[in-house]
Amino acid sequence: xxxxxxxxxxVEMAHQQELADQLAAESGVEINxxxxxxxxxxxxxxxxKEMTCFAAKVKQLEHVADFQLTYCNWEDLx
Amino acid sequence: xxxxxxxxxxxxxxxxxxxxxxIPANVMADEQTTFGRAQCRFCGTxxxxxxxxxxxxxxxxxxxxxxxxxRGHLCQKGYALPQIMYAPDRLTxxxxxxxxGSYKDVKWDTALDLIADRFAESIKExxxxxxxxxxxxxxxxxxxxxxxxxxxxxxxxxxxxxxxxLCMASAVGGYLNTFGADEPAGGYDDFDxxxxxxxxxxxxxxxxxxxxxxxxxxxxxNPEKVTIIVADPRFSPTAGFADLHLxxxxxxxxxxxxxxxxxxVSEGHIDRKHLEYVSFRKGLKTKGDFTDLDGYIKSxxxxxxxxxxxxxxxxxxxxRQAARWFGRDKHTSLSIWCMGMNQRTQGVHLNCQLHxxxxxxGKIGKYGSDSLSLTGQPNACGGTREQGGLTHILPGHRAVAxxxxxxxxxxxxxxxxxxxxxxPTGSAVNMFQRLEQKAVRCIWINTTNPGQSLPNADRYRKAxxxxxxxxxxxxxxxxxxxxxVILPSAMWVEREGVMGQTDRxxxxxxxxxxxPKGCRTDFxxxxxxxxxxxxxxxxxxxxxxxxxxxGAVKKxxxxxxxxxxxxxxxxxxxxxxxxxxxxxxxxATYEKLKAHSGGVTWPCPSTDFDNRxxxxxxxxxxxxxxxxxxxxxxxxxxxxxxxxxxLEEKKLTGPINYYGGxxxxxxxxxxxxxxxxxxxTDFEMPDADYPIVLNTGRTVEHWHTxxxxxxxxxxxxxxxxxxxxxxxxxxxxxxxxxxxxxKISSRRGEIVLPVWVTERAQKGMVFVPWFDENKLINKLTxxxxxxxxxxxxxxxxxxxxxxxxx
Numbered sequence: 001x002x003x004x005x006x007x008x009x010x011v012e013m014a015h016q017q018e019l020a021d022q023l024a025a026e027s028g029v030e031i032n033x034x035x036x037x038x039x040x041x042x043x044x045x046x047x048x049k050e051m052t053c054f055a056a057k058v059k060q061l062e063h064v065a066d067f068q069l070t071y072c073n074w075e076d077l078x
Numbered sequence: 079x080x081x082x083x084x085x086x087x088x089x090x091x092x093x094x095x096x097x098x099x100x101i102p103a104n105v106m107a108d109e110q111t112t113f114g115r116a117q118c119r120f121c122g123t124x125x126x127x128x129x130x131x132x133x134x135x136x137x138x139x140x141x142x143x144x145x146x147x148x149r150g151h152l153c154q155k156g157y158a159l160p161q162i163m164y165a166p167d168r169l170t171x172x173x174x175x176x177x178x179g180s181y182k183d184v185k186w187d188t189a190l191d192l193i194a195d196r197f198a199e200s201i202k203e204x205x206x207x208x209x210x211x212x213x214x215x216x217x218x219x220x221x222x223x224x225x226x227x228x229x230x231x232x233x234x235x236x237x238x239x240x241x242x243x244l245c246m247a248s249a250v251g252g253y254l255n256t257f258g259a260d261e262p263a264g265g266y267d268d269f270d271x272x273x274x275x276x277x278x279x280x281x282x283x284x285x286x287x288x289x290x291x292x293x294x295x296x297x298x299x300n301p302e303k304v305t306i307i308v309a310d311p312r313f314s315p316t317a318g319f320a321d322l323h324l325x326x327x328x329x330x331x332x333x334x335x336x337x338x339x340x341x342x343v344s345e346g347h348i349d350r351k352h353l354e355y356v357s358f359r360k361g362l363k364t365k366g367d368f369t370d371l372d373g374y375i376k377s378x379x380x381x382x383x384x385x386x387x388x389x390x391x392x393x394x395x396x397x398r399q400a401a402r403w404f405g406r407d408k409h410t411s412l413s414i415w416c417m418g419m420n421q422r423t424q425g426v427h428l429n430c431q432l433h434x435x436x437x438x439x440g441k442i443g444k445y446g447s448d449s450l451s452l453t454g455q456p457n458a459c460g461g462t463r464e465q466g467g468l469t470h471i472l473p474g475h476r477a478v479a480x481x482x483x484x485x486x487x488x489x490x491x492x493x494x495x496x497x498x499x500x501x502p503t504g505s506a507v508n509m510f511q512r513l514e515q516k517a518v519r520c521i522w523i524n525t526t527n528p529g530q531s532l533p534n535a536d537r538y539r540k541a542x543x544x545x546x547x548x549x550x551x552x553x554x555x556x557x558x559x560x561x562x563v564i565l566p567s568a569m570w571v572e573r574e575g576v577m578g579q580t581d582r583x584x585x586x587x588x589x590x591x592x593x594p595k596g597c598r599t600d601f602x603x604x605x606x607x608x609x610x611x612x613x614x615x616x617x618x619x620x621x622x623x624x625x626x627x628x629g630a631v632k633k634x635x636x637x638x639x640x641x642x643x644x645x646x647x648x649x650x651x652x653x654x655x656x657x658x659x660x661x662x663x664x665x666a667t668y669e670k671l672k673a674h675s676g677g678v679t680w681p682c683p684s685t686d687f688d689n690r691x692x693x694x695x696x697x698x699x700x701x702x703x704x705x706x707x708x709x710x711x712x713x714x715x716x717x718x719x720x721x722x723x724x725l726e727e728k729k730l731t732g733p734i735n736y737y738g739g740x741x742x743x744x745x746x747x748x749x750x751x752x753x754x755x756x757x758x759t760d761f762e763m764p765d766a767d768y769p770i771v772l773n774t775g776r777t778v779e780h781w782h783t784x785x786x787x788x789x790x791x792x793x794x795x796x797x798x799x800x801x802x803x804x805x806x807x808x809x810x811x812x813x814x815x816x817x818x819x820x821k822i823s824s825r826r827g828e829i830v831l832p833v834w835v836t837e838r839a840q841k842g843m844v845f846v847p848w849f850d851e852n853k854l855i856n857k858l859t860x861x862x863x864x865x866x867x868x869x870x871x872x873x874x875x876x877x878x879x880x881x882x883x884x
Contacts, residue, residue, distance in 0.1 A: 002318075003084070003087050003088055003091050004091055005090070005091030005092055005093070005094045005095035005098075006095055007095055007098040007099055030092075032092045032095055032096050032099075032101075033095075033096050033099060033101045034099070035096070035099035035100040035101035036099075036100040037098065037099050037100035038098070038099045038100075039099060040092065040095035040096045040098065040099035040101060041095060042088055042091045042092050042095060044088075048318060048319050051298075052297065052298055052301045053301070055298035055299075055301075056298065056301050059298075059299070067298065068098065068295055069291050069294045069295055069298060070091075070094035070095045070097070070098045070151050070291065071090060071091040071093075071094040071095065071151075071153070071287070071291065072091075072283070072290070072291060072294050072319075073087045073090070073091065073283070073315065073778070
């Protein structure tokens with residue numbers, strides 16, 4: 001089950017909190033903090049393909065300038 | 079907090095995300111903390127870090143956002159860096175073993191004089207080859223250069239080896255046999271433009287997490303275009319990300335690579351323009367035996383996927399799919415590999431065969447395409463491969479056996495050429511075999527742990543105990559317990575030095591804090607021993623004071639010892655040794671290394687401050703312009719060229735020029751060489767008596783023998799001991815469950831470990847990590863010389879064992 005850390009960068013700082021709220025509503029997403037560079041999140045998905053799809057989806061969200069994986073782990077944790 | 083593995087992984091993920099977001103995750107950092115810049119102490123990625131210093135101690139760590147390598151990110155081992163330094167059992171006094179086996183603290187002078195006496199006596203009584211140096215890919219380049227000068231230049235023995243022989247030698251052999259020059263043509267920036275990643279023999283997700291993150295960044299940005307192929311007998315964490323996992327049987331990689339080559343040539347993926355810069359030869363011979371494309375194609379006929387599919391355990395369709403993705407027209411392909419290719423009986427052959435895929439398709443020398451060997455240690459490339467820290471080589475990619483090269487180095491070192499060794503003695507395991515035979519009587523082991531890492535370890539543990547063995551280290555290890563004398567060393571940012579990484583990059587780590595009282599840097603130790611041995615042998619060195627910007631000799635004096643006083647002076651002398659060589663670091667001045675995060679990438683002949691070297695080798699400026707549209711890449715400070723500055727300096731012509739004229743390949747003709755190689759398996763394949771393959775490797779929490787990471791409480795708590803991965807198919811008949819104890823026996827030894835029944839293991843294969851000093855898995859691994867690759871590297875990946883429930 002993949003677990004990823006990621007940085008989501010908003011187009012404008014003014015949209016950061018709104019974007020964070022939007023991300024928090026996504027299944028498997030936890031907001032770790034909102035900093036000067038972007039929004040720190042962790043994501044858990046069932047498969048790597050879902051992780052890839054999630055990343056692609058976030059990139060398409062309004063106000064998102066970039067999505068960067070900072071960490072990604074896949075292993076049979078359960 | 080519940081310290082489950084899931085929580086640990088999640089906390090690591092959160093820490094990296096928070097750091098990237100600019101939110102300090104390390105609570106110990108405050109306004110009294112000042113941040114310096116250094117290179118991570120662990121793997122060969124060479125991430126640039128910012129250690130936080132308070133009251134003379136490292137208290138915090140963060141990734142350097144200016145670094146072109148890790149761009150501010152770190153892995154969980156990187157985040158543990160401050161904690162590797164201050165474990166309570168840090169060695170702080172020289173110790174000498176007593177007759178009853180106990181150790182007694184002694185003064186530094188006592189220890190140094192004892193070592194010098196014993197080495198000098200041995201040289202006088204038994205000759206220069208009775209003493210040896212066994213160094214490390216974790217020595218700084220200055221330390222390695224100093225030791226090389228002491229042993230080859232002053233003492234006059236080629237008994238200089240190091241642990242990179244156990245990890246990188248096959249990669250060196252592959253590059254030399256194919257390109258005539260060691261180390262890759264491209265670098266990390268190729269991760270950002272690769273369309274196909276071919277990962278073979280590398281668990282990148284665990285062993286090189288930062289590079290894997292760059293890979294995943296590329297994938298998630300272009301999920302449809304980018305494909306990831308992983309070839310590995312294990313269903314490793316890396317394989318979990320693959321679009322296509324080629325789960326071949328252990329030992330059959332050469333069949334797979336030849337089969338992919340067969341598909342590439344038979345389905346028209348040949349780049350005929352690029353083949354103008356390629357020659358074809360049968361085998362790994364250094365002279366003659368040329369063939370041609372037709373000969374190569376014919377040699378691949380037996381490897382049609384449908385013919386070898388059952389043998390190697392991968393479907394023909396998957397082999398064809400992998401080759402098609404790799405060879406796609408107008409797409410880029412980046413291959414990365416590590417110990418799974420190198421620590422193999424056929425390690426050199428495997429490396430050559432992988433290069434062949436790139437040469438035949440022309441997927442090299444372009445942004446996003448390269449054949450990039452990953453390195454496991456922070457300075458295996460710089461301190462050993464480039465500096466010449468093995469028996470057969472001299473600094474600057476020179477050869478011991480080449481009289482001209484010896485003459486050049488004698489001049490640079492200020493030693494008489496007639497005193498230098500004229501031929502190699504033997505590779506690492508051979509050196510320890512000569513220790514066992516008492517041909518080598520005194521050995522200095524520095525910054526490495528062969529008591530745990532050598533194959534068939536018990537055999538050489540006994541040899542080290544019986545010889546006069548000096549061990550320099552920072553903590554007690556399974557090697558210090560064998561030592562005659564233990565020297566306590568400074569570590570990481572307690573010492574100053576340059577290290578060279580995977581992509582031909584060199585970075586400077588300054589001394590940011592003092593070492594604990596009683597510890598000394600390895601550079602200082604080598605200086606002290608060199609002076610004492612030289613005095614006892616009556617050998618003086620011509621100390622040449624060099625101008626660091628021009629190389630001019632300002633004055634000379636005859637001295638006992640190395641002839642340089644500081645790390646910067648040693649670096650200047652080393653730079654001079656690389657000047658005008660393919661590994662040209664003359665332009666890597668201290669001024670530049672201090673200023674530029676991520677350092678300098680050779681070849682860098684120019685001392686111009688903004689010039690940080692060449693990101694691509696073997697291609698001209700015009701070719702770079704034609705294929706990529708640009709010829710330089712700017713970083714926050716300085717720039718790299720996207721072409722080879724060595725070609726410019728040497729006035730080598732052609733859009734692509736693979737140098738040629740390498741000392742090991744006398745009739746090379748300026749072309750790369752596709753080696754036509756038959757497929758073979760490893761030395762010790764499973765049989766009726768030992769029907770299972772033992773594979774060994776690294777985990778995400780621990781690095782190498784665990785001497786540092788096992789002293790990080792968080793990492794030790796989450797991964798405290800070794801285990802054995804067993805497939806459900808093999809576990810069933812033995813009624814094994816998680817936690818069952820399993821005895822694993824090879825022809826050399828046995829070990830009992832708790833079982834993890836997991837899909838990671840393939841039927842017929844078990845995997846054991848090697849970090850646990852209490853469970854020496856290398857008691858079992860194979861050390862027979864016939865198991866070594868052509869580059870003298872042992873096989874840690876395919877070892878026949880049997881398993882029994884206990």
